[in-house]
Structures are given as C-alpha cells and as structure tokens.
Amino acid sequence: MNATPRILVLGASGNTGGAVAKSLRGSGAPSSGVPIRTTSTKDVRSTGTDHVRFDWSDPGTYATAVAGVDRIYLIAPVGVADPVPPVEAFLAEARRAGVRRAVFLSSSAVRTGDPGLGQVASLVQSVMPEWAVLRPSWFMQNFVGRHPLAEAIRSSQEFVTATGSGKQAFVDAGDIGATAAALLVDDAAHNSEFFVTGPESISYDDAAAVLTEATGKPIRHIAVSVEQRVRQYVDSGYPADFSASLASLDDLIRTGQNDFVADTVSRFTGRPPRSLKEFMSEHRDKLLTP
Ligand SMILES: NC(=O)c1ccc[n+]([C@@H]2O[C@H](COP(=O)([O-])OP(=O)(O)OC[C@H]3O[C@@H](n4cnc5c(N)ncnc54)[C@H](OP(=O)(O)O)[C@@H]3O)[C@@H](O)[C@H]2O)c1
Numbered sequence: 161m162n163a164t165p166r167i168l169v170l171g172a173s174g175n176t177g178g179a180v181a182k183s184l185r186g187s188g189a190p191s192s193g194v195p196i197r198t199t200s201t202k203d204v205r206s207t208g209t210d211h212v213r214f215d216w217s218d219p220g221t222y223a224t225a226v227a228g229v230d231r232i233y234l235i236a237p238v239g240v241a242d243p244v245p246p247v248e249a250f251l252a253e254a255r256r257a258g259v260r261r262a263v264f265l266s267s268s269a270v271r272t273g274d275p276g277l278g279q280v281a282s283l284v285q286s287v288m289p290e291w292a293v294l295r296p297s298w299f300m301q302n303f304v305g306r307h308p309l310a311e312a313i314r315s316s317q318e319f320v321t322a323t324g325s326g327k328q329a330f331v332d333a334g335d336i337g338a339t340a341a342a343l344l345v346d347d348a349a350h351n352s353e354f355f356v357t358g359p360e361s362i363s364y365d366d367a368a369a370v371l372t373e374a375t376g377k378p379i380r381h382i383a384v385s386v387e388q389r390v391r392q393y394v395d396s397g398y399p400a401d402f403s404a405s406l407a408s409l410d411d412l413i414r415t416g417q418n419d420f421v422a423d424t425v426s427r428f429t430g431r432p433p434r435s436l437k438e439f440m441s442e443h444r445d446k447l448l449t450p
Contacts, residue, residue, distance in 0.1 A: 162193060164262075165230035167344050170214065172198035176265055179337020180233045184344070199225055216246045221346045222253040229254070231261040231290075231344050236280045244279050251287045251373035261290035263340045266296045268328075268355055269412055281353070290349030294340060296356040297418055298334045303371060304446040313371070314448055317344045318380040321364050321409035324387035328418035329357035330367065333427045335433040342428040358433045367436060374440035375447050379411055386411050417426060 167184060171177030177198075184196045199214035214225045216237035226232070232254060236243040251262070264284045266272075272281040272293065281293045302309045312319040336356050343350065362370075368381040384392070386407050393403030412418055425433035440447070 165345070166195045166197065168197045168199070168225060168229040168232045168259075170199055170225075170233060171235040172211075173200055173202075174235070174420045175299060175305065175333035176336045176340065177233060177235060179334045180340045180344070181337075182334075183338045183341035188206055197225070197229060214251075216240070219246070219249055219253075222250050223257070226250075226254045226257040226259055229257060229259050232259055232263070232385060233340055233344060234262045234264045234284065236265075236277055243276060247280050248283055248287075251283065255287060255359045260288065261344070262288045263292045263294065263343045265336070265340070266293050266295050266353075268295045268357070268410055268418055270295070272353065285351075290351065292340075292343045293352050293353040294336060294356050294424075295345075295353055296331050296333075296336050297328045297358070298330050298413075299336075300330045300434075300436055300443075303367070303440075304443045305400070310447075315379060315450060316381055317448070319364075319368075320382045320384055320389070320392065321413075322384055322386045322407055323363065323364050323413040324383050325363045326413040326416055326419065327361040327366075328413050329359065329361045329421045329437050331356055331358040331425075332439050335429070338429045339392055339425050346428075354424040355420070356424045357420070357422045359421065361419050361421055361436050362436065369448060370436045372439055373437075374444040376450065379447075386414070 169177050169181045169184070172181045181196060181198055184194045197210040197212060199212055201213065201215045204211055204213045212224050214221045237246055262284050264281060266277045266281045270277045272278050272285070284291050284293065301307070303313065304310050309319050339356055364381040368379050369380040389407040389410055390403045393406055395402055398406065
C-alpha cells in the first residue's frame with residue numbers, strides 16, 4: 161500500500177460524505193491533507209480535483225471509482241429495497257483493486273445482521289480486511305435539510321413524531337464526517353462498531369425549544385401514538401409495511417432504546433461533538449426558509 165492512503169469518498173455531495181471530504185481536505189486536523197477521490201451521480205465536470213461519476217445503479221462506474229484507492233468511506237444506496245447486491249458487487253470490485261479498508265455508515269437504530277443496512281454492515285465485516293461501522297443517532301441536519309421533518313417545520317412551524325418524551329443524542333453530520341475521516345486515516349484498523357452521538361440526550365420537545373430559541377418563532381413538537389403515526393404515513397402515500405417500519409423508528413426512541421451518549425466523536429477527533437444549540441446558532445437561517 162502507498163505510504164499515504166488514497167481515499168474514496170462516496171456521497172461527497174451529501175451530509176456526511178461532504179463532511180468526510182472537508183475533513184480530509186482541510187487543514188489542522190490529523191486527518192487533513194490526504195489524497196481523496198469524490199463521486200457523484202451527476203455530470204462530472206473538470207473541477208481540478210479527483211472527482212468521478214459513480215452510480216449504484218450502473219456497475220460500469222464501480223471500477224473507475226476504486227482504481228488506485230486504498231480506503232473507502234461507504235454509504236449504502238439510499239431508497240433501494242435491498243442494498244446488499246449492489247454493495248456486494250462494489251466491494252468485490254474494490255477488493256480486486258486492492259482496497260483494504262471501509263468505514264461504513266450504518267445507524268444506531270440498526271443492528272448488524274438486521275435487514276438492509278444491518279446486512280450491509282455484516283457484508284463489510286466479512287469482505288474487508290479493515291473496517292469500521294459507524295452507528296450514528298438521528299442527524300441534526302434533519303431539522304434544516306431536505307428531510308420531511310425540516311419540510312414540516314418550514315411549512316407549518318410544527319412537526320409530528322411518535323417519540324413521546326423519549327430522548328436521543330442528535331448528532332451533527334459534520335461530527336460524523338470528522339470521525340469517519342479520522343478512522344480512515346488512522347494507522348490502526350479498529351474492526352469495530354461505534355455509536356456516534358451528540359453531547360446530550362434530549363427529547364423532541366427539548367429540540368423544539370432549541371429551535372424556538374434559535375428562530376425567535378414558536379416551533380412545536382406534536383406527539384402522537386405510534387398507530388396514529390403509521391396512519392399518517394399511509395395517508396401520505398407510503399406503503400403500509402414501510403409506514404410501519406418508519407413509525408417503529410419513533411417507537412425505538414419513545415421506549416428509550418436510543419437514550420445514550422457515546423464518546424466516539426471526542427475519542428477520534430480530539431474535540432467534543434456539537435450540541436443542537438451550537439448547530440442551530442449556525443443554521444438558524446435555514447430553519448424557516450429553504
Ligand atoms: N438522517 C438521519 O437521521 C440518519 C441517522 C442514521 C443513519 N442515517 C443514514 O445515513 C445515510 C445517508 O447519509 P447522508 O445523510 O450523508 O447522505 P445524503 O445527504 O442523503 O446524500 C446521499 C448521497 O448519495 C449520493 N447518491 C444518491 N443517489 C446515488 C446513486 N444512485 N449512486 C451513488 N450515489 C448516490 C448523493 O450524491 P449525488 O446526488 O451527488 O449523486 C449524495 O451525496 C443513510 O444510509 C441513512 O440510513 C441517517
């Protein structure tokens with residue numbers, strides 16, 4: 161392997177991939193200054209950087225993406241019924257090209273071996289000699305990006321969940337990216353799963369109070385039952401089984417299963433994760449306008 165590994169960052173236009181690329185390109189952090197390649201499904205114009213077209217639905221794009229690469233930041237295809245077959249084909253191509261390490265983005269809500277992301281986590285662990293699986297809690301970006309939660313806040317200054325007063329430690333995708341970057345450049349291959357959280361476990365009522373303070377306008381969390389939440393998803397056009405699985409994520413929080421704080425961000429980046437209040441003071445302009 162090269163003395164300095166070349167790192168492929170998938171999803172570099174997204175929340176976490178963008179933060180991984182920023183950390184690896186930036187200065188000052190231990191992970192900075194490493195050669196990277198980024199990808200997009202969109203037209204790839206000459207940007208003066210190593211940037212290639214990559215599309216999960218087009219296996220013909222896999223070999224170019226992994227050529228000359230040593231390590232990969234991996235996010236699974238989003239919105240596909242079964243992400244395992246394309247990831248399996250991609251990792252086989254990556255291993256043929258000599259890639260040894262993958263840092264894979266899973267979720268705190270998904271155990272290794274569970275359908276979907278959990279099966280991809282199992283695959284990563286069996287195929288890659290060096291790996292880390294990140295299991296973040298819910299992203300702070302859900303309040304300000306293209307997420308349905310953010311869209312509800314922008315349109316009505318309120319949002320609905322079935323989480324009750326259950327708590328979780330929302331995490332800034334920037335901190336996930338910085339942690340992933342540190343794991344990608346680390347000499348040690350940790351071959352471990354890591355929960356990744358913000359600094360404090362809070363409820364959606366607490367979060368609404370933070371948003372209200374940030375904007376100076378009342379933003380309300382409306383708590384409904386899990387059954388009501390399923391009906392709402394079905395009424396908005398989602399299939400029944402998908403609606404039930406979305407609502408079950410709220411139930412996980414409601415029942416306290418996501419109520420914990422992990423020290424992963426500070427352990428690997430050397431600084432504490434950002435609080436929701438700090439995040440919102442920077443992003444308050446995006447809360448009520450797109
Ligand atoms: N939101 C949460 O609270 C939360 C919590 C835990 C885990 N997660 C997990 O986080 C993951 C999403 O990560 P993220 O938020 O960093 O991503 P994101 O912001 O949703 O961005 C998705 C990325 O995927 C790329 N992409 C889209 N279609 C593609 C295709 N066909 N082939 C290749 N690339 C494609 C996009 O790039 P282009 O458009 O440039 O092609 C974009 O950079 C999901 O697996 C989700 O389950 C989310």
